[in-house]
Amino acid sequence: MGVPTPKQFCPVLERPLISYTLQALERACWIKDVVVVVTEENMQAMENIIQKYKHKSISLVEAGVTRHRSIFNGLRALADNRLNSKLSKPEVVIIHDAVRPFFDEDILLKVVTAAKEHGAAGAVRPLVSTVISPSADGCLDYSLERARHRASEMPQAFLFDVIYEAYQRCSDYDLEFGTECLQLALKYCHIKAKLVEGSPDLWKVTYKRDLYAAESIIKERISQEICIVMDTKENEEHIGHLLEEILKTELNHVQVTSQALYNAGSDIQQINLEQCYNFVCVNVKTPDFRETQKLLSMLEESNFSLLYPIVVVSVHFLDFKLVSPSQKMESLMWIREFAKEMRKRNILLYGLLINHSQVGKT
Amino acid sequence: MGVPTPKQFCPVLERPLISYTLQALERACWIKDVVVVVTEENMQAMENIIQKYKHKSISLVEAGVTRHRSIFNGLRALADNRLNSKLSKPEVVIIHDAVRPFFDEDILLKVVTAAKEHGAAGAVRPLVSTVISPSADGCLDYSLERARHRASEMPQAFLFDVIYEAYQRCSDYDLEFGTECLQLALKYCHIKAKLVEGSPDLWKVTYKRDLYAAESIIKERISQEICIVMDTKENEEHIGHLLEEILKTELNHVQVTSQALYNAGSDIQQINLEQCYNFVCVNVKTPDFRETQKLLSMLEESNFSLLYPIVVVSVHFLDFKLVSPSQKMESLMWIREFAKEMRKRNILLYGLLINHSQVGKT
Incomplete structure (x- = not known):
């Protein structure tokens, strides 16, 4: 060899x-x-x-x-x-x-x-x-x-x-x-x-x-399932649910499930046991990444990242008209630093800032 | 299959x-x-x-x-x-x-x-x-x-x-x-x-x-060589040359060569014929990515990206104390848009902003 x-x-x-x-x-x-x-x-x-x-x-x-x-x-x-x-x-x-x-x-x-x-x-x-x-x-x-x-x-x-x-x-x-x-x-x-x-x-x-x-x-095997985690109720109207629908439509050959994180840690356990290693965490109510942090600490506790790398995409909605460029930079920097820490635990964290004002609510 | x-x-x-x-x-x-x-x-x-x-x-x-x-x-x-x-x-x-x-x-x-x-x-x-x-x-x-x-x-x-x-x-x-x-x-x-x-x-x-x-x-075969392209003369003192030294030291099993882009297109031809598909383009004198654009148009003309994807990392030095956060965001956005265009030609462009003031000149 x-x-x-x-x-x-x-x-x-x-x-x-x-x-x-x-x-x-x-x-x-x-x-x-x-x-x-x-x-x-x-x-x-x-x-x-x-x-x-x-x-x-x-x-x-x-x-x-x-x-x-x-x-x-x-x-x-x-x-x-x-x-x-x-x-x-x-x-x-x-x-x-x-x-x-x-x-x-x-x-x-x-x-x-x-x-x-x-x-x-x-x-x-x-x-x-x-x-x-x-x-x-x-x-x-x-x-x-x-x-x-x-x-x-x-x-x-x-x-x-x-x-x-x-x-x-x-x-x-x-x-x-x-x-x-x-x-x-x-x-x-x-x-x-x-x-x-x-x-x-x-x-x-x-x-x-x-x-x-x-x-x-x-890699292919652990990419077959994505779990979307959101800090809103399922029936709540939010752009995050639109993202969920798009992911389900666009990703062929990939099973997309979704979970509301707010109602218990036991759900996450269940997701893991079904061998899901990919998460999209949509932060709706908390602009300060708190939901992502909650998901990450649950994943850390589960020890599943010992066996395979876990991918977490942390999604955030910002109205670019209302926040300053330096606030945007701060968000980027925070994710970067946090991702470095997570890397050591075999969790690959990515951040995604979405300009919410452009999407609008018609 | x-x-x-x-x-x-x-x-x-x-x-x-x-x-x-x-x-x-x-x-x-x-x-x-x-x-x-x-x-x-x-x-x-x-x-x-x-x-x-x-x-x-x-x-x-x-x-x-x-x-x-x-x-x-x-x-x-x-x-x-x-x-x-x-x-x-x-x-x-x-x-x-x-x-x-x-x-x-x-x-x-x-x-x-x-x-x-x-x-x-x-x-x-x-x-x-x-x-x-x-x-x-x-x-x-x-x-x-x-x-x-x-x-x-x-x-x-x-x-x-x-x-x-x-x-x-x-x-x-x-x-x-x-x-x-x-x-x-x-x-x-x-x-x-x-x-x-x-x-x-x-x-x-x-x-x-x-x-x-x-x-x-x-992928392994085309990753064996990196060419660093710089818009300064070789004997000029610049932080870019430090980067060159570091790359040469850090990347084991990879051959690192360097070229000054300013003196002719013929050099780039030669690099390609030696089957180099990885470039680090260090923009020293021009903050507006002009050197990267020059390299990219030469690569496009060469048609080598037909055979294999070419990777270009465009490096830029900014003094974060002197430029506004919105200027930084603009640089990021520019690279992103340009990378989208290049992707269609099988050239993978990445941008790297380095805060130059922190490094200092002692």
Whole structure:
């Protein structure tokens, strides 16, 4: 990848990639334990990530020198039923990569259900490029028919006893050079894994361009909803409601909801839990940004800006005929200073002054 | 991909993907002709792209219904030596995909050289995922050893007579369902293509995430250089030169050059040809943005903003003690209006007012 940081710890919108993957696993509430296999040198960094982003039910296990040895260590931790261990042997185990943050609960359910029935299952995708085999002199030996092959992706799932037995039986050569868990189940337990066609989301972050793609996908996801917060009652006549209507009409593909902030903090909690990260705060009654400050302190308390940046556009109406240019400058300066403070908390604050007198009330 | 536009016409920074690929081919001045195979319904769109982005030496040929039929049509156009055709049969032909804009001249040279020696050659990459073969019931039949296989990428190159003969001999089944030109050369001309290990850049835009990645890669490439333009002489003492020093120190990984605009337009031409797309224009002597306007009209004339967005930060020094708040507002408003105009020409203009009196001259 050309960067010194291991891929899974690379920041995407300032948060390590692995934290997104853990969050995606946490959304499936039927997953009991998550074992993260991590090298000794990254153990402390991983503990810090778990603490900072408040990940739950995670156990850390030391990695081996190869992929298969690491997975084996993870399985051992689940099998051991050690004293003092909060882990216990599961019926089904999911094996997943830290660098694949984009999967939904649906594919997890499908591979787990198939694993229960077949003993093993894994997500697959069509091949993007034709696969060929080179001869010893670096020339084309043969090419594979693209339609008859699949790329093996993650997640995969197994009856725990099947995959654990496969790892216990497999050779040192497998542990050193193997890459495919499904192959171990086939070779050592004669289990033919069920292949589940997955969505394009299942790709793995491998190159720097994948980090760029991951960032854009996350940005797109958190841009799907805007919440308009206003300090007037819904039935009150105000230019702010006109703005709300315009936003709803103009922004295609974006869900626009609105909330009156004045009636409780509990509404904001609810908005956040629905994963809204974009707010337009319309200050109608208070020219001194008080409503924006109220919204911002609620957002700060919620801690949601830990996971994703929150965008707040603070809208203000001024009659430019009635206020002096220096008052306008003061408003701009205030927003700028306040925005600097908020930036440190991963909240991106923007100010918008609207000349209200020009709009008029006809 | 989930978008109605064919991938090669999708805009990346507002320019169609295929135009980037054509530009990359044009950088190799030893390529005589470029034949673009395009479906009838997209013929006009393709002609518009060639005209708008001023691509040279391009011939358009109508596509077939499959990949191989399209390539065959392209080869026929080169073989025909038709009357009125500016094309003539080449010794070596490169086959490339419109959706692979990121390759350098080096890999083109390598595959062409290898094709001259071996008759055929193609770029390959290590496999990112393990490749498996499903059985008829959707279960794992076998998995391939990842290290012994490669993904076949583009560009590929062939002795023209070899690949043209292969296409003339090949079966309808090949033309309908085949995906690999190297395989045709092997099967019908017994030519074992040389495989050339390529860089990760050779990937093909397949999914929406790849468009995101392409955009970020292009943004990164055009952000590698900043040119500071100033309307003072280099040896003159001015706060602007301090800014220059700071930029040079602070911006790691970015090459900062500086130019005095006053001495000719030819300098700007030179800057552009070195592919600089980022300018900081420091207005020292003229408080009315005249230097920025001069730079902008030069950039407009150069037409470089056709290919990539150009960013201009217009810097101005005002003594806030001496100018009124309304003067400051006027400056802000002027820049805003001017920026709107420039936006239409793919030039992104930003204004920066610096309070000069605070800095002082000690």
